[in-house]
Amino acid sequence: MNLFLYTSKLKGVVPVWGIVLQQGSEVSLARQIFAALKTSILTGQLPAGEALPSTRALAKELGICRNTVIEAYDMLWAEGFLVRHQGAPSRVAKGLHLNQAPTAAPPPPAQPAPSPILWDFKTGQPDLSLFPLAAWNKTVAEAARTLQTDALCYSGPQGYAPLREEIAHWLLRSKIMVVDPQDIFITSGATQALYLLVTILHRQGRAFALESPSHPAVRTVLADGNYPFYPVPVDQAGADIATLQNKAVSAVYITPSHQFPLGGILPAARRATLVRMATENDFYIIEDDYDSEFRYSGSPISPVYAMCPARVAYVGSFSKTLFPALRLGFAVLPKALQEAWRHYRTFMDVQNPVLEQAALAAFLQQRKMDRHVQKMRRAYGEKRALLLGALQNEFGAAAQPWGDASGLHLALQLPGAHFGPRFTAACRAAGVRVATVAQYCPVPNEHGDKLLLGYGHLTPDQITNGVAALHRVIAKGADVVTLSAL
């Protein structure tokens, strides 16, 4: 960067009134003079009451034309740095000397370079190498060309109407979900939908019910707002809804299609119980359907929303089906929540940008979305089969996969193990990044025998070799993991 302000410190240059001009800069000479004099005033080098040279004299000294100096003085005067009276020299105004502390922070201490991550089992990561970037870019360019001038303006917090129409069609054909486009609200990813729902739904004196384990997003927003939460235990079928009996909750956040992270599919009877509780005890259900598009056996799970649209806020996302930096998700909202949503969204960030919305509407309308999701379901299905085979090879009956029927990750249970921070550190040192389920539990000492393996983004080699590397760390045994048998 061209920091001309610092050039007055260059060796051998004698500044005139603290001014060193740089010819050919994109910053005009008048502004350079203005900035240099302003700095001298603020630092006290030019004290209050000091008379400045006449514009004619300064122009001569600097070897520039007088109008340039006049322009600089006018700027200083307009901003109150100079006072002037007819016929008298311009003088520095009072009260401008700031005792500025140096603002440069000390450099952070050098960190030792971490060993490289060779096998990264992080969750929620789509395989972007298979994303049809050229086709998407074509759709974007076409969408940009069709946008008229009025689309450049604010269009309100609900989102681009043609996209809401297309999402309604998509939900019908992909999930048999009947939704009125008027109830769809476009968001900047599922994260924003969850943030807004916490903001709208928390109630004084009532806890927010969350699955334990669960994704940290909602829990963090609750903690930031000092809102209490109630952890709902999770088993292989998902959230244990019966524990909510007689609890005064403000809302229940669940992932019924594929519990995050344990992968259970919430049975219909638990769904019905939850819906009945919500109606009787006047609370709302937040249904986070974060990856049910990728289901490997049977059809996609139909949402709880379909059971009771008046009590369920359904949250969907295109971060995994398309790509995260698209920042497009949506919520299907009960009518009773829509006014508050519009208010909060308006003052939070008004709306999404229009271009991605128009592009996604076209991508859905042209059924490119359907073909892409089909292709990815096959690709992820192959990776899943490879991962399950590799786990069987390495661990045999000692390990039990959970929740592998859909999504981009599974949980791996090793009964008798207790995976803690020492274990993940040992993995990290061996080039393996892996999370424990316990990290996702707000309640300590739960699900200590389970790891999370995200595989959607990994290559076949990474899957096979990563599982082998993981097994080597575990086989090392007692210093990093408590195992009764392996």
Next chain:
Amino acid sequence: MNLFLYTSKLKGVVPVWGIVLQQGSEVSLARQIFAALKTSILTGQLPAGEALPSTRALAKELGICRNTVIEAYDMLWAEGFLVRHQGAPSRVAKGLHLNQAPTAAPPPPAQPAPSPILWDFKTGQPDLSLFPLAAWNKTVAEAARTLQTDALCYSGPQGYAPLREEIAHWLLRSKIMVVDPQDIFITSGATQALYLLVTILHRQGRAFALESPSHPAVRTVLADGNYPFYPVPVDQAGADIATLQNKAVSAVYITPSHQFPLGGILPAARRATLVRMATENDFYIIEDDYDSEFRYSGSPISPVYAMCPARVAYVGSFSKTLFPALRLGFAVLPKALQEAWRHYRTFMDVQNPVLEQAALAAFLQQRKMDRHVQKMRRAYGEKRALLLGALQNEFGAAAQPWGDASGLHLALQLPGAHFGPRFTAACRAAGVRVATVAQYCPVPNEHGDKLLLGYGHLTPDQITNGVAALHRVIAKGADVVTLSAL
């Protein structure tokens, strides 16, 4: 929308087990069967324990192949709607009957059509008819082509690094503002920056200081959080900083380059006083620089940020220089606020989409931005001159413009007038939309003699005729406006 679920109510169709199949639908036959049976179970038409027909029998009745029915039954079983035992018929599971209240809301009462708005003096509206849409779309398409796969992934809450570099260059050449790109945080418009700053900076037991009048954005976020605020009076030179002496504030929100809405330019002495107070009393200054690019006399005002980067969070936006639906703004943050910002932004919506960021970086780098802003400054300058002339023509010395030196609006003072809701309603009936300054005052009975005239987006004819129409309403006199003289 193709609501096949409702077709069983069609006259003359006799449904089999509540199932009416629609051939050629994008929803597969198996899913149609699944959805219909599920509805029957949830509504109680198929009670708990009811035996379903064998797959062979149902397939025959519906005239479809048996595998389709097996697939539907498998889906119902997977989701817990059916129970089955070897050799026995599938039966409806227990506890699934929901007493669903009808969810359709009554249609809203019909509103009388409002009279058309012929002259809309709304503020903050750029002239999008002059936006170089074709050049922008070209930049977008080029930017899309240059993005690599890794750019589709999350890249963190601070924003696209090349854009932060370009904004730093832009701030230097347009405002002589020296900024480290590491201190720039991209946002979804200035609105999000202000929302985040309120979230980060409010402190228990301390008020947030706001100009009165001011834009409602910050005040609304404060009110939503039940945070107290302190109104700082505004005169023709901007916020009266001296009133903050000895006040325990958590932060001060100001618009020093062009006070919104009254238009004053905060003098250097008030700026220095504010910076000194912030340092001594440990609070932060939020500097909202919403339209200083469009300054008609002299150079752009240099920001308060330049006086004290450690105490000022500077907020900028491209909504007015480019277009609102771009949703791109930024904050330049003191180091001490950056960690909290990263945290809150991550859990609010993670980051901006990447495409607009890449396009804007190119637009800045290629200096298309500079040429566009220059062109718009000329265009808005001509409109401003026309507006000032029209006001002089219609009102003469009875009206006094405030804050016309920059931006896309001015305030109009008619000493002795008192503009209230009856006045704006009378204007509206005459085809004129105009806001009063009092609407922007959190304190009642302030600035009652001032109106706001946004002109950036109006055509020359709209300006001339709109001012004439406004004058006609005012001239009607006492029933809508209290005037001592006109």
